[in-house]
Amino acid sequence: MRFELTPELADLIIFGMENQARDLLLDTREAKLVPLEGVEDDPGDPERFIPLPDWRPVDGYALMERFVSGLRNPIHREALQSILSSGRGVFRRFKDAVKERRELELLWFRFREGEMRKVVVEWYRAHREAWGLAEVEIHFEETGDLVLSDFTIHRWADPDEGLVRAADRAGFRELFPRENEEELERLCRRRPPAPAPGDGISLIYKAETPGGGTAGLLWALREGPGEARVRQIYVFPEYRGLGLARALIRRFREEAAGAGIYRIGVELMGEALRLGALFREEGFSSFSEVLVTDCPGGRRESAPAG
DSSP states (O other): OOOOOOHHHHHHHHHHHHOOSSOEEEETTTTEEEESTTOOOOTTOTTSEEEOOOOOHHHHHHHHHHHHHTOOOHHHHHHHHHHHTSOTTHHHHHHHHHHTSHHHHHHHHHHHHHHHHHHHHHHHHHHHHHTTOOOOOOOOOOOOOTTGGGSEEEEOSSOOHHHHHHHHHHHHHHTOTTSOHHHHHHHHHHSOOOOOTTSTTEEEEEEEOTTSOEEEEEEEEEOSTTEEEEEEEEEOGGGTTSSHHHHHHHHHHHHTGGGTOOEEEEOOOGGGGGGHHHHHHTTOOOOOOOOOOOOTTOOOOOOOOO
C-alpha cells in the first residue's frame, strides 16, 4: 500500500513516536496507528503495516538540547540548561518550565514540530525509495508566527510615564555594559533631554502581552516638519529573542505616514551598533557615521559633581 504523507498524518506519526508506553505501527491503508501486539500480516498487502521512525528518549533529550542552545534569551537559556544538567526528572521539569511562559512554550512547540517533521519526511522518503517510487518534494506549511501573534503592537495613546522613562534609562545603560557608574552618568547627561512621553512630540508604540502588560516599547520624537527620531527601543529581558524589536520598528514605520512622518532617523551607539543589520532589513540606510578613539597617554577627566 502506497500512501501520501499529509501534515495530519505526519502529526499522528509524531504522536506515536513519542508514545514510549507502547510499540505502534502505521496502518497505511487506514492511515491510523495500531499496536504491534495482535497485528497480523495482510496477505494482500505485505507493506500495509510499517514501523514508525525510531525515536528514543536520548533523541528527545538531544532535541531539547538543540532548542535550548538556540535560544537568544539568556534568562530562559540558562534556566533550561540548568534543568537539562540536573539529572532525573529532566523531561517533566523541562515541560513544566516552558509551560510557565506561553511565549517560550510556543517557541518550543514550533521548534519541536519542525524538527520531528523532518525525521518523518526522511523516513517516508526512505520507504518510497525501498518501494521503487520516485522521490517527491514535501513542503509543510509553517505553523505561523505563533509567538508574535500572542502580542499586540499598537500606538500607546496614554503611556505610563514612569515605565517609559525607566525603560529608556535601562536601555541606554545597556548600551555601555563596560562603563562604570560615573561614566554612565556623564553619558546620560550628554543625551538630549526628552519631553514628557504623553505630549504631542512623542510617538510611543507598545508591545503588549496577552494579559495587558508591557513587553517592550519604541519611543520616537518628532523633529521638524515630517521627521522623527527613534530615541529608544527597549524589550524587557524576559521577552527578548521573540522578534518584538523588529515588530515595533515595522509597525511604527508602517503607520508613520498617518502621523505626518515621512522620514525616520535613529542613532546607534555602543551595543546598539549590532542592530544595524536589523534596521537595514527594515528599510533604513546609513546617513552619517561618527567614529571615536581614545588618545594614547590621555586620561579621562572625572565628571563634575552635582
